[in-house]
Each structure stands twice: as C-alpha cells, then as structure tokens.
Amino acid sequence: MISNEMARRINAQINREIYSAYFYLALAAQAESMNLKGTGAWFVAKHGEELSHAMKMYRYLIDQDASVRLTEVAAPPTEGGNLFQMFERTLAHEREVTSAINDMVDHALSEKDHATSIFLQWFVTEQIEEEATVKDILGRLRLFGDQGQALLMIDNELAAIAAQMARGTTGTQAATNG
Ligand SMILES: [Fe+2]
Numbered sequence: 001m002i003s004n005e006m007a008r009r010i011n012a013q014i015n016r017e018i019y020s021a022y023f024y025l026a027l028a029a030q031a032e033s034m035n036l037k038g039t040g041a042w043f044v045a046k047h048g049e050e051l052s053h054a055m056k057m058y059r060y061l062i063d064q065d066a067s068v069r070l071t072e073v074a075a076p077p078t079e080g081g082n083l084f085q086m087f088e089r090t091l092a093h094e095r096e097v098t099s100a101i102n103d104m105v106d107h108a109l110s111e112k113d114h115a116t117s118i119f120l121q122w123f124v125t126e127q128i129e130e131e132a133t134v135k136d137i138l139g140r141l142r143l144f145g146d147q148g149q150a151l152l153m154i155d156n157e158l159a160a161i162a163a164q165m166a167r168g169t170t171g172t173q174a175a176t177n178g
C-alpha cells in the first residue's frame, strides 16, 4: 500500500508520460511532413516508449492497490522549426521529466516509502539514457549541420536506431523488457 499523496504523484506522472508520447507523436508528424522518414520513425519509437513508461506506472498503482486516475492530456506544441530546434525542444522536455522524476523520488524518500523509491530508480536510470541519446544527436547536428548530405546521414542514422528500438535491441528497450 502506498500513501494517497504518493499515488496522486504517480498518477500525475502517468499523465506526463502520456503527454510525452503525444509530444513525440507531434514531432514524428512534423519530421514526416519534412520528408525525414528516419527521424519520423525515431520519434514514433519514442512515442511507444513513453506509453510503455505510463503503463509501468499504471501497473505499479494497481499492484499497490492504489487507484489509477486518468486526467485530461494537454495538446503538444505545434511549433515547427528545423531539425536542430526539434531536438533542442526534445532535450528541454526530457530535462523537465527528469526533474519531475527526481521530485517523486525525493517525496518517496521523505515518506520512507522504499518500495516506490526502488520502483522509481528504473526511471532515474532511464532519464540518464534518454538525455544522453538526445545530447548525442544534438552533438552530431552541431558537428555536421542539418542541411543537405548531413541531414540525409542523420536521418539514416535515426532510421537505424528506430529499427533497433523496434527489435528491442537498444539499452532502453532491453531494460523495458527486463
Ligand atoms: Fe518517459
């Protein structure tokens, strides 16, 4: 059993994870409208990952006899911009999620709720990897630019990563499956 306040915070995070999925789906659509098929596939794969994060929290609440309370999901931004700006927005978004997860861990520790604290460790580790992946992509965009052949190269790389994610062979996916 977990406290009502802890359950409220996990429910709020379910909403944030589903919003993240929505956020990535909007970026996928934008990438596809720019004919960046690999980038679109990468964002679609992220959309699926975020839904799986929401489901982990859903399952945890049920396992702990707490109520799942689904709330309205906000619309994602429709900003547009170039590929570099899309990944900058992605990094800013993931950093916000990281700080929300850290706040939840702080709260679990303040309640001496060890079960939730241990449950949340997976998300702490996941956020390190998510931020690192996006920083890596931004680094390559900074190095090669996001025009012409460089754009094609990065789009192809993202297609390859998305295919790995679909096969479940990236670290993130392996962790999700494990
Ligand atoms: Fe997530």
Ligand SMILES: [Fe+2]
Residues within 6 Å of the ligand: 020, 050, 094, 097, 130
């Ligand atoms: Fe994420």
